[in-house]
Amino acid sequence: MHEPIIPPLASHGHLALTEAELIAWGERFGRAASAPLIVTIAGDLGAGKTTLVRAICRGYRVSEDVTSPTFALVHRYAAPRSPVFHLDLYRLENVEELINIGWDELLNEDALILIEWPERAEGRIPRNHVPISLQHLSDEPDRRLLYAGGHV
Secondary structure (H helix, E strand, O other), X not given: OOOOOOOHHHOXXXXXXXXXXXXXXXXXXXXXXXXXXXXXXXXXXXXOHHHHHHHHHHHOOOOOXXXXXXOOOEEEEOOXXXXXXXXXXXXXXXXXXXXXXXXXXXXXXXXXXXXXOHHHHOOOOOOOOEEEEXXXXXXXXXXXXXXXXXHO
């Protein structure tokens, strides 16, 4: 297994983005991504995690409707380059539940893997992932602060 190539847009910085800018950034990220790649997306409720996942999937050329897997925990989507797995760990009761969703098998897939609420995995995320964090801006409620790559 080769080391995944981190998309060039993930390598530096933080950006204060409107929703439209966040979507455009996510689509560019999705176009630049190549499997195998694990991306974690952290942030408070309503920060835009699922919006960003949808945009990344659109850029990665997922043609079906991308919805939050809050109750299912995992959704699988087809794309021309590889499958995409979208995980939402918000409702995970404990880290042992990761076994029930095939965690170890998922992480070994030649796929784009997008994980919301990665902190619920309690350290079970591989080190070579791309971390993304979204934060609310108290003085600019229409913008989100995005941190990507090694700056998270």
